[in-house]
Amino acid sequence: MNACAINTTWQYKGLEVVRLENEIVAIDILPQLSAKIYSFVHKPSGTRLLWHNPRLAPAAAHYGAKFDDTWPVGWDELVPNDIPFPFPNGDVLPDHGEVWSQAAEWRVTAQGADAVSVVFVNHGRVLPTRFEKHLSLRSGESMFRVRYKYPTDLPPSDLS
Helix, strand or coil: CCCCEEEEEEEECCEEEEEEECCCEEEEEEHHHCCEEEEEEECCCCEECCCECCCCCCCCCCCCCCHHHHCCECECCCECCCCCEECCCCCEECCCECCCCCCCEEEEEEECCCEEEEEEEEECCCCCCEEEEEEEEECCCCCEEEEEECCCCCCHHHHC
């Protein structure tokens, strides 16, 4: 295996998985669940650093679902709010925001033996926003990096 790698060829419970890994850690991201970081494993010890709910497997949730009723585990972004927020025009930002229940567009931005990175993008349904999550991993490091952009003025076509 190369020092760093990206694997996009498998699924977990019917969900697409993007795996970033190096010699020390493996990170599994679920794009269909808004790029939820589902698993973060320290490979030498086999230690899973994120708890998994034994009673609830990851599954797509409908927009506006209650977060706590569908959360199996992992690292989600609450963007732009936590509790539901109504607007005077009748629109409502849902529980835990617009991002967590939507599938993310994604693309690999770097793929080499020394480093790998991926960007995931979500678009607001109530607010005219674009949320980006950039994940990167370098060879020989026991951590990964996360960088966010919200909102940006990049048009959606810049992802393709």
